Amino acid sequence: MPIIRVLRFKLRYVALTAALICLGYGSWESISEELDRRSVEALSTVLAGKIIVVDPGHGGIDGGSEGSAGIQEKEITLEVSKRLAAMLGQAGAIVLLTRECDMWLADPDAPHKKRSDLINRVDIANRNNADAFISIHVNSFIYSRGQRGAQTFSQPGSGEGKILSQFIQNDLASVLGNTKRKPKETDYFIRHSKVPAVIVEIGFISNPAEEKLLLDSAYQSKTAFAVYCGLVRYFADKSSRIAPRQ
Numbered sequence: 001m002p003i004i005r006v007l008r009f010k011l012r013y014v015a016l017t018a019a020l021i022c023l024g025y026g027s028w029e030s031i032s033e034e035l036d037r038r039s040v041e042a043l044s045t046v047l048a049g050k051i052i053v054v055d056p057g058h059g060g061i062d063g064g065s066e067g068s069a070g071i072q073e074k075e076i077t078l079e080v081s082k083r084l085a086a087m088l089g090q091a092g093a094i095v096l097l098t099r100e101c102d103m104w105l106a107d108p109d110a111p112h113k114k115r116s117d118l119i120n121r122v123d124i125a126n127r128n129n130a131d132a133f134i135s136i137h138v139n140s141f142i143y144s145r146g147q148r149g150a151q152t153f154s155q156p157g158s159g160e161g162k163i164l165s166q167f168i169q170n171d172l173a174s175v176l177g178n179t180k181r182k183p184k185e186t187d188y189f190i191r192h193s194k195v196p197a198v199i200v201e202i203g204f205i206s207n208p209a210e211e212k213l214l215l216d217s218a219y220q221s222k223t224a225f226a227v228y229c230g231l232v233r234y235f236a237d238k239s240s241r242i243a244p245r246q
């Protein structure tokens with residue numbers, strides 16, 4: 001075979017192999033995503049009857065952090081929380097939103113309004129003996145606009161809260177595919193919670209690229225789905241931990 005023909009043959013072979021590898025890789029990605037989605041669907045029966053309090057952070061006169069587009073944290077947290085509540089409700093959970101509109105929960109005559117607002121949110125979970133309390137927030141760090149990525153927080157020493165936090169962080173990482181952050185323990189208002197509680201900071205509004213994502217309706221749904229998946233896996237794991245051994 002003349003050298004040029006051999007080279008052409010080899011090039012054609014290399015191109016074909018590369019195309020097949022790309023095709024195969026792409027298919028495998030979507031197959032594994034599909035299998036992952038189905039495993040969450042199959043497990044989602046564990047949510048039936050669970051009482052889950054979803055807390056859209058901030059509201060009313062407390063706008064929370066603000067992005068360059070002028071959108072406030074309270075608007076984004078409400079959008080994501082409503083989406084999460086709908087997903088949980090469809091799976092049979094009893095969902096309580098701490099707010100469904102632009103308001104905050106501070107007692108009008110409380111001396112410390114912000115404190116009262118935060119405690120009243122947790123109290124909804126405590127009073128209803130909820131199975132989980134999820135508070136949705138948006139992060140901001142204007143001194144370093146490169147900071148990005150969703151992250152979960154639990155109260156130090158909260159056994160179940162820490163486990164739930166880990167499950168949600170895992171699914172934020174796998175569903176969103178853009179955070180390498182690890183779940184963290186921090187002493188904050190969820191210290192008042194008597195039920196497993198997690199604060200989910202869904203991303204940094206101070207990061208221009210992430211701000212764009214946080215304002216995107218499809219990304220808001222994706223974020224809600226990630227938190228939903230974490231809750232499903234947490235309750236599936238919990239039921240296997242407390243199930244009597246055969």
Ligand SMILES: [Zn+2]
Binds near residue numbers: 057065137
């Ligand atoms: Zn916040």
